[in-house]
Amino acid sequence: MLKPAVILLCAGLVLAGCSNDDAGDESGLLSALGQVRATPETRKAVEYGEPAAVRALLAEDRDRYQLLQGFGYGTIASYAIVVGETLSLHLDEFDSAISVGQPPKQATVLWGKYDVAAVDGKLRGLGIDGRAADDATRWRAADDYEIDLANGPFADLAPTPQLNDILTRDWSFAFAPAAAGIDWVTDAGDETLAGDDVLASLARCLGDVVAAQLQATRQAVGVREDGTQLICLDGDRARVSDALDGDMPSTARPWHDVLPGAEVTEDGDLVRVTVPPPPDDTPVGQVMRVMQNGDLDGLR
Numbered sequence: 001m002l003k004p005a006v007i008l009l010c011a012g013l014v015l016a017g018c019s020n021d022d023a024g025d026e027s028g029l030l031s032a033l034g035q036v037r038a039t040p041e042t043r044k045a046v047e048y049g050e051p052a053a054v055r056a057l058l059a060e061d062r063d064r065y066q067l068l069q070g071f072g073y074g075t076i077a078s079y080a081i082v083v084g085e086t087l088s089l090h091l092d093e094f095d096s097a098i099s100v101g102q103p104p105k106q107a108t109v110l111w112g113k114y115d116v117a118a119v120d121g122k123l124r125g126l127g128i129d130g131r132a133a134d135d136a137t138r139w140r141a142a143d144d145y146e147i148d149l150a151n152g153p154f155a156d157l158a159p160t161p162q163l164n165d166i167l168t169r170d171w172s173f174a175f176a177p178a179a180a181g182i183d184w185v186t187d188a189g190d191e192t193l194a195g196d197d198v199l200a201s202l203a204r205c206l207g208d209v210v211a212a213q214l215q216a217t218r219q220a221v222g223v224r225e226d227g228t229q230l231i232c233l234d235g236d237r238a239r240v241s242d243a244l245d246g247d248m249p250s251t252a253r254p255w256h257d258v259l260p261g262a263e264v265t266e267d268g269d270l271v272r273v274t275v276p277p278p279p280d281d282t283p284v285g286q287v288m289r290v291m292q293n294g295d296l297d298g299l300r
Contacts, residue, residue: 027208029222032098034194035109037184042100042107043196046214048072052112053210053225055092067285068223071211072097074108076175079158086126086157088118089173100184100193104145104161107181109174116168123166126153136169136186144178205232205267213288218270219296221287227277229259229287232270235300240264240271248290249298258286273299 029048036042049072057065070077073091080091091097094112101107123130123139130137141153142164149155154163161177167186176182193199202220206212209222209230219233233240241264244255255262259275266272278284290296 027203027206028096029206029209029212030194030200030203032096032111033196033199033203034192035111035185035188036098036100036193037188038191038193038196039184041102041105042184042193043199044102044216045100046193046199046212047074047099048209048212048214048222049097050210051092051094051097051110057210057225061280063283064227064280065284067283067288068211071213071288072099072108072110074099074106074162075103075160076108076158076162079160082157083154083163086154087122089114089122094173098185101181104177105181106162107174107176107184108162109172109185111172113171114173116170119168119173123168128153128166133167136167138179138182139166139168140164140179141166144180201268201270202232205270205272206230211285211288213291215291219291221291221296223285223287227284229275229284231273231275231287231290231296231299232267233296233299234269235271237264237266237271240273240299243299244273248293248295250293250295258290 028050032048051072054065054068058069070080073080076083084091091110094110097108097110099106099108120130120137128139128141130139142148142161144164145161146164147159147161149159163175164177165175165179165182167174167182174182174185198216198218199214202214206220206222208224210225212220212222214220222230244262247254248258260278261276263274264271265274275287
């Protein structure tokens with residue numbers, strides 16, 4: 001089965017749906033890593049999402065899939081609706097998205113079809129200068145890492161520098177707090193994150209996911225479209241299994257209550273924890289909170 005997991009350059013054409021959702025080596029996540037330049041900053045952390053797929057899940061059951069919303073948007077996730085309305089841009093209609101690095105040195109790109117002319121018009125209307133760059137337009141809203149809470153074009157929308165630099169073109173929309181960040185996610189070059197041993201092995205371990213977070217500390221979490229949740233990390237299988245019989249460090253709740261039915265296996269030199277889809281009345285995405293709370297360290 002093919003699905004539009006990421007926009008790829010295939011045979012010189014920009015296409016969607018070049019991934020096989022049964023193969024970790026060809027997942028949307030791994031393909032997205034192949035579109036990002038490998039730098040000391042981008043290697044630190046990755047957030048990935050498939051907004052259109054998550055949107056469809058939310059349409060089925062918002063309460064169940066709410067925790068998956070906004071992955072891949074980076075730090076503007078909290079402002080996605082207002083930013084989208086201001087720019088005539090519906091972030092949840094993009095096929096895939098990836099945000100790399102850690103604040104403030106981050107960059108984000110979303111791939112999919114959108115009305116580029118309409119977005120360009122909105123940016124121009126905000127008084128932002130744009131210049132042609134090959135088949136794209138580069139927009140400069142503020143200096144690198146600058147936050148202008150009084151007079152900036154996005155001051156009333158999102159108090160963040162993440163929209164200082166923007167690139168628009170067919171099938172991709174990128175933004176970053178500094179000009180260099182745009183290059184990371186739009187001009188990958190020969191050395192990409194798909195060639196990073198740590199991130200690539202974590203991506204293969206997760207397989208085909210609609211939301212994921214990966215860290216250079218060799219730990220990652222992800223959720224597949226059917227609600228299966230995964231944790232991948234370096235460690236000892238027996239040690240992880242024993243830890244799951246205990247309590248979470250952050251809340252002292254039993255791991256079995258949070259991740260019921262978790263199965264521990266090995267994937268190369270990584271340990272994979274697979275959690276089957278929870279009951280229909282239970283939210284999907286608890287593994288995301290587990291990483292955000294720092295609980296994964298308690299499994300090692």
